[in-house]
Amino acid sequence: MAPPPDTSKTTKLERYNSYIRRVNSTKLLAASTNLLFRATLLTAVVLILLFTLHYPPLLAGHHPSAASAHSHRSLLSSYSSYGGATWEREVRRSATPRRRGGLSVLVTGAAGFVGTHCSLALKKRGDGVLGLDNFNSYYDPSLKRSRQKLLSHHGILVIDADINDSKLLIKLFDVVPFSHVLHLAAQAGVRYAMRNPQSYVASNVAGLVSLFEVAAKHADPQPAIVWASSSSVYGLNTAVPFSELHRTDRPASLYAATKKAGEAIAHTYNHIYGLSITGLRFFTVYGPWGRPDMAYFFFTKAILSGNAITLFKTRDGVDVQRDFTYIDDVVQGCLGALDTAGKSTGTGGKKRGPAQLRVYNLGNTSPVPVGKMVAILEELLAKKAKKNVVTMPRNGDVPYTHANVTLAQKDFKYRPTTDLATGLRRFVKWYVEYYGVAAPHAQGKGKRGKGSVGEKGKDANTGRVASA
Numbered sequence: 001m002a003p004p005p006d007t008s009k010t011t012k013l014e015r016y017n018s019y020i021r022r023v024n025s026t027k028l029l030a031a032s033t034n035l036l037f038r039a040t041l042l043t044a045v046v047l048i049l050l051f052t053l054h055y056p057p058l059l060a061g062h063h064p065s066a067a068s069a070h071s072h073r074s075l076l077s078s079y080s081s082y083g084g085a086t087w088e089r090e091v092r093r094s095a096t097p098r099r100r101g102g103l104s105v106l107v108t109g110a111a112g113f114v115g116t117h118c119s120l121a122l123k124k125r126g127d128g129v130l131g132l133d134n135f136n137s138y139y140d141p142s143l144k145r146s147r148q149k150l151l152s153h154h155g156i157l158v159i160d161a162d163i164n165d166s167k168l169l170i171k172l173f174d175v176v177p178f179s180h181v182l183h184l185a186a187q188a189g190v191r192y193a194m195r196n197p198q199s200y201v202a203s204n205v206a207g208l209v210s211l212f213e214v215a216a217k218h219a220d221p222q223p224a225i226v227w228a229s230s231s232s233v234y235g236l237n238t239a240v241p242f243s244e245l246h247r248t249d250r251p252a253s254l255y256a257a258t259k260k261a262g263e264a265i266a267h268t269y270n271h272i273y274g275l276s277i278t279g280l281r282f283f284t285v286y287g288p289w290g291r292p293d294m295a296y297f298f299f300t301k302a303i304l305s306g307n308a309i310t311l312f313k314t315r316d317g318v319d320v321q322r323d324f325t326y327i328d329d330v331v332q333g334c335l336g337a338l339d340t341a342g343k344s345t346g347t348g349g350k351k352r353g354p355a356q357l358r359v360y361n362l363g364n365t366s367p368v369p370v371g372k373m374v375a376i377l378e379e380l381l382a383k384k385a386k387k388n389v390v391t392m393p394r395n396g397d398v399p400y401t402h403a404n405v406t407l408a409q410k411d412f413k414y415r416p417t418t419d420l421a422t423g424l425r426r427f428v429k430w431y432v433e434y435y436g437v438a439a440p441h442a443q444g445k446g447k448r449g450k451g452s453v454g455e456k457g458k459d460a461n462t463g464r465v466a467s468a
């Protein structure tokens with residue numbers, strides 16, 4: 001009798017096959033789930049990117065806390081948008097001087113308040129200007145975009161990039177042999193440093209080093225650098241008026257500390273690499289196209305909309321005072337510093353001889369109590385401010401600033417000429433036009449708009465109220 005067929009092998013084989021099928025289908029399921037997850041993630045990233053690029057103000061809000069996020073976005077867009085023959089042509093066109101012996105200046109922070117005015121002044125006299133700005137949202141980026149349009153109207157290209165993007169900086173110096181850099185890009189503001197300290201380190205320390213590195217090691221020829229320090233470096237100094245010879249080793253805010261660090265870093269790059277470097281200590285600069293985070297600006301907005309303003313008194317009950325400096329005077333100082341800057345002496349990261357290292361105060365030399373500034377605004381706006389007077393908190397602000405400018409006067413004929421009443425009148429005129437505010441009767445020269453502060457309908461090219 002034939003033995004019964006041995007089915008155990010077939011059964012084992014079937015079990016094994018079914019096990020393999022199960023494993024395979026589990027793997028397939030896992031792989032497809034993985035694929036689906038990746039596809040969803042990719043779509044989400046693409047959508048976020050698109051949204052970010054098209055609606056930056058919506059995402060960032062107008063709030064300083066979005067500053068660092070925006071800075072990343074700028075870095076991304078700069079990577080994807082630079083290079084190519086057209087881009088290089090545009091960069092060269094903007095940076096080439098139109099007068100014999102003219103400068104070719106890379107202006108960082110060009111879409112900022114001081115950067116815009118300096119870029120326009122340089123272009124007007126025939127110098128070549130290329131702007132760079134990361135358009136961060138420390139304050140309303142739409143104001144920076146309006147300034148960019150104004151600059152573009154005058155043939156100045158402002159590249160959307162971060163000073164920490166050294167690849168881009170190297171590329172720019174490859175394309176243009178800049179004779180000068182006017183370095184104004186920075187995280188400004190004293191009080192915000194308590195809320196976002198890292199943004200100060202990123203722009204004012206790391207960013208400065210990034211720029212100096214490229215200028216010292218890659219730029220050929222090395223440019224001369226003029227950069228913005230700040231009166232805040234005088235910190236707790238009580239000797240007045242503040243002179244460049246006074247102590248600056250007691251900063252009262254992180255902002256001031258990063259500017260002071262910048263001055264020390266400038267010394268190092270001058271010493272090791274022969275970079276010609278000039279630091280300018282600005283004193284409370286104000287004027288048209290100004291900064292919304294500064295008191296004269298947000299007081300104007302508050303007074304017009306009937307909101308209360310807070311005024312600080314010192315612990316001794318004295319009014320806080322500032323050496324308010326009108327923007328045109330500061331521009332004159334910046335151009336003077338550029339014109340008298342000596343050449344850098346190094347090449348390819350090697351120093352070939354001693355180079356110039358300078359620091360100057362650029363102030364107005366006549367401090368004004370903040371209460372007086374408010375009284376001038378009240379008159380210009382024909383409206384009383386609702387005042388809330390409090391003792392100055394320990395937030396980094398100093399009670400008093402007063403510049404001694406004899407050094408700048410001696411070396412490049414710096415002579416501030418605009419008093420606060422005149423400068424504020426020009427500011428208010430710009431403000432009511434730009435924001436389309438119903439013109440106040442007292443200052444009388446602004447166009448009559450219908451809306452409230454921040455109303456749409458302005459022509460961003462000129463900052464004027466659109467007639468339509």
Ligand SMILES: NC(=O)c1ccc[n+]([C@@H]2O[C@H](COP(=O)([O-])OP(=O)(O)OC[C@H]3O[C@@H](n4cnc5c(N)ncnc54)[C@H](O)[C@@H]3O)[C@@H](O)[C@H]2O)c1
Nearest residue numbers: 109112113114134135136162163185186228230282284285
């Ligand atoms: N306005 C003043 O009263 C005053 C006083 C003292 C010093 N300063 C200094 O003067 C310079 C110009 O000041 P402002 O009033 O025009 O300020 P601003 O904020 O209007 O201009 C600075 C510009 O730099 C840009 N920026 C910031 N970080 C950047 C980065 N990492 N990469 C590229 N761009 C960046 C900003 O987007 C901004 O447009 C700053 O260095 C500031 O610290 C100004």
